[in-house]
Amino acid sequence: MDKTLLIIKPDATERNLIGHVISRLEKARYTIVAMEHMTLTKEQAEGFYEVHKERPFYNSLVEFMTSGPVVPMALKKENAVADLRALVGATNPEEAACGTIRYEIGVNIEKNSVHASDSDENAAKEIAYFFKNI
Numbered sequence: 001m002d003k004t005l006l007i008i009k010p011d012a013t014e015r016n017l018i019g020h021v022i023s024r025l026e027k028a029r030y031t032i033v034a035m036e037h038m039t040l041t042k043e044q045a046e047g048f049y050e051v052h053k054e055r056p057f058y059n060s061l062v063e064f065m066t067s068g069p070v071v072p073m074a075l076k077k078e079n080a081v082a083d084l085r086a087l088v089g090a091t092n093p094e095e096a097a098c099g100t101i102r103y104e105i106g107v108n109i110e111k112n113s114v115h116a117s118d119s120d121e122n123a124a125k126e127i128a129y130f131f132k133n134i
């Protein structure tokens, strides 16, 4: 079955929304196959978002992602990547569709509460970044 990676970001853990996000995921029929509660080092955040290195928001993004605990998790479901992108909503919570997680709890385009892999290829890479033997 397909897998994808979701990260609950520091703006959501700070507001005690870990359970809320997990509940949304389980109601959408995802199975959590691996999960960790951790604070990223600068190097881990930089490595994870390496693809955005040249973007003007990169340094701020790394600072935000290391500002508090995050909860990366590997999720399993048929059509996992596309279904999770739909459930999570647009990057900017102001543009996210009603009912999506980012519409509900996102703060702004940076503090958008959750990360979701954008392709099967990136899902495999991102799961391997956090979890071995998955």
Ligand code: CMP
Pocket (backbone or CB within 6 Å): 052, 057, 061, 091, 109, 110, 111, 112, 114, 115, 116
């Ligand atoms: P995410 O889906 O984790 O992928 C990259 C992240 O960079 C994104 O969510 C936001 O947290 C952040 N991001 C993307 N675009 C911007 C932007 N224009 N300004 C600030 N942060 C951004």
